[in-house]
Amino acid sequence: MRISLSWLATYVPLPPAEELARRLTDVGLEVEAVERVGAALDGVVAARILSSERHPGAEKLSVCQVEAGQGAVQVVCGATNWKVGDVVPLATPGTRMPAGHRIDRASLRGVDSHGMLCSARELGLSEDAAGLLILPADAVPGTPLARVLGIEDVVLEVNVTPNRADALSHLGIAREVAAATGAAMAYPESGLKQQAPAASSCLRVSIEAPDRCFRYAARVVEGVRIGPSPAWLAGRLEACGVRSISNVVDATNFVLLERGQPLHAFDLDKVAGAEIVVRMARVGEKMVTLDGVERTLSPDDLVIADRDRASALAGVMGGGDSEISAGTTRVLLESAWFEPTGVRRTARRHGFHTEASHRFERGVDPEGVVPALDRCAALIAELSGGTVRRGAVDVHPHRRKPLDVELPWARAGQVLGMPVSRKEARTALLALGFELRATGAKNGKFRVPSWRLDVTREEDLIEEIVRLRGYDAIPETLPAFLSDTPAQPHGALVTERARQALEGAGFSEAVNFSFVAPEDLRPLAPGGGPTGIPIRNPISADLAVMRSSLVPSLLKVLAYNRRQRVEDVRLYEIASTYHPREAGAQDDAPAREDLRLAGVATGRRHPVGWSAGGEPVDFHDLKGALEALLESLGIEGVRFVAGGATFLHPRSAATLEWTSPGGSAVALGVAGEVHPRVAAAFDLPRGVFAFDLSFPALVEAARLVRGHAGVPRFPAVLRDLAVVVANEVESRAVLEGVRAEPLVEDVTLFDVYKGAPIPEGKKNLAMAIRYRAADRTLTDSEADAAHGRIVERLKGELEAELRG
């Protein structure tokens, strides 16, 4: 909210602006900006035109001698609406004009000009560009223009938190200033003069929805002449960012900004039946609001109606039908207290956020309704020449009981962690308008001021005390209790190891939005499966569903990087995917969230260097990275089984299967080349590889602390073996056949070869086998026998042929 200091100063003495800003921030009213109104006019001063003559080289220009406080200076001027002796604005050299350019000493067609005489438009003051802005003749030359115009002011931008409805006005801020500085407040008088006949003789008010309207008070002002507001009023409003409209409307806005009470003025002659009914809208009822939009109302909307129809959305916005217009002479002025949550529902339903709804939602001062009405009626009468009818029509079905809150004297100290004396507590609360109703040895009972609807319990009183005293006074301590330092959870350790392993394998971490476009998920669900969980109010169509897979986001990031000409990319992400939960789930989480570890790789296997590199990444690079990951997590015996998922190439993908100690097969996830059609859908070429693993499955399988087997004490025997098998035979079958021999300690596949002289349709696998016995030195003949058994097994099971 914008607070004008020249306005605020009429209620309470103020310290300098910067200090005031600090004090307000310290009591919880954060000042976000201190703005000098009129700063745009810095450098512009009043100047009297002493003499003038025609420019020797330009018919339309004059050469003027002006007095601007420091002797005569010469200025060239093109306007003609002035005479010698007038006082006009002079932009002195160095002035930055509102349009952005700088005024410098210049030579205009050979004549020196020390500045520029300005029009109102050039100064950004109005649209009037007809000639120089003529200032009052008594303005002293050299005076800054802002001071001459009386618009010199400082405006504070105060961030008022939603609990502080009481601070949404100049009087509210003044109360806080007074409490913080100890200065005395000066409340403005209403100055109300009333005349018979009584308002009640020409206006009836009834409330049909007392749970939504606790009080409705109205006055009638007659003989009103609608016209522009005086400069002081327009200036006040403009400083606060409110446009001046007319004297009557401006008066309501002035009182709103002064007291925080929204008011509404109706043209009484347009109120059918001279009757106000505060009621719920009828089903299907329509009304045109002040913004010219016809709205269909909800039965939950509270309206201010006349005999025939709704003429305002209560507490939110008025209606066009009863609007104050140039011909209005009789004004019905409304001041009311509407129930906050109802106002909020109506405002949101119709997409409004008005000065009125903002305040009613937060709760205006119930005791301020009538004083604001009186103040505004008096102001309208003063500004428009009208007279106020005697009395207010005040319907008050819901009387508020004042609230008393008990404060145990010791409690503030216990919560704050510093001593707070009874006197300190009392002084702070009294300064803020609380009344001490009773005081005992243990407790004090305080009456909450009517404008502080947010204060309801002892903790609220404690906050009041400490914010006035200043949070700086509270010491810094650390909680005094023993920590039993729980062990790092297994899941956290697995996460850290997994990250390290992948980063070691060259994968960088991506963090993507959890929401994607439904189309992003579609290539992954070619059968028309589910495409994410929709957001009801997405911020854009690209971010409309909660993703059911991490892969599309990663593919999009790959594509993005490729567009930036970054082509060797390996990325991983650990994040949740979102799914409808299964029936019968135990907890009350509304959705199932599966943590996944996914990654993508494309580009070159190694960076191109001066000695090697440049081959493209392939499936086995990805597999190697995953093997390194599994090894770092201590997960053993994972089988890569051909066939992955629909988003992967059907012939170039695998499922990772792990057998739990209990013997059940667990699918950890899939890895492979991204299906060429999926890649194309993401504007990616061939040669993109991806994996997608279940993180909880990895956590379950991980063995971070393993036993060890010592080191072998007896020598090994090494033998190579080369066999030819059909292409379809998986290498794993061959290797498993080798490992089935008990004396085999390890086998390394070091070559796979197809082509002459190997027959068509076959391949040669060359292996290095290490034989070892744990308890003795193996003899050559034992090793030869084992080797022979392997050859026989491979021949028998896989139709392998031995190669020399």
Place this chain on the structure above:
Amino acid sequence: MDLVRDLEALAEGARQSIASAPDDRALEELRVRFLGKKGELSAVLRGMGQLTPEERPRVGEVANRVRDEVESLLVRARQRIADDRLEKELQGSRIDVTLPGRRLLPRGHRHPVTRTTEEIVAIFARLGYEVASGTEIELDWYNFEALNIPADHPARDMQDTFYVDEAALGRVGGEGAVLLRTHTSPIQIRAMKRAGAPPVRVVAPGRVYRSDYDQTHTPMFHQVEGICVGPGITFADLKGTLAAFARAFFGAGTRTRVRPSYFPFVEPGAEVDVSCTICAGVGNRAGARCGTCKGTGWLEVLGSGMVHPKVLENVGFDPSAVTGFAFGMGVERMAMLKYGIADLRLFYENDLRFLEQF
């Protein structure tokens, strides 16, 4: 004794030729020439057959001495040649030490949001906090109601909320709205309910969602929130904890300032500022106003306060017996301040050239 003379001549020839042999190959030729099966020594010894039995031992003795000498000459010559070669290499041309090192794979990099989260969490872990996590699709009750933010309350404006299509989750109406959590506070509610009784000390990092997308907001961002509830926990403890955190995270010289603010789930509520990380709290750099703290010398980084008694009641704790404090911070903001990242968009573009800098 011709044979003895021949042997001496052989030895003398070997001495000279071995001394001048230039390389290993020449040495090997000399070894074959003198000591080989068909070499000179063998040829001489073949003449032994004609010797008298008395002469044989003497000639044999000379022959052995000559063989030993030639063999040791060869060994020394090999050593000499190896030494010469090494010396030559040591004095010879240098390798190009400026050629780039050979790397199989550049290391991968951790995202700055994750790094920053880990740094924050590690500090609180050292202070004895446990790490908790929770679901991102949440029930209205955990995200708002339990935190003293009832429906139709203006405080809901502080957090523009994304709502989830309940039908897609198989829910029927009337079970309470389902939303994307707007803060990680629901984790704390669940943690307190799970614990059943104080003390509870947890930090809750995670993704959060608010419907706001511009220069300074992304619709998804990250928070770390924490809560410390137990008997006798005070506002002074809150100040001390967060001051300790700020020093650990931003550096030992960091100052903190606590001022009143409002969050519905705390009372009293506080905003915590730290001295500007760029201008060290001075407000200007080299005479110009500091753009990071806008000249104030302070940066707003944490929201906090004493846990509202209604929140304690909502999880079944007795507010007259226990108190607690809560705090929360935005990870992206912390990362921006710590690493000097000026543009929020960088976090979610995942441009490798950005990620590689961490």
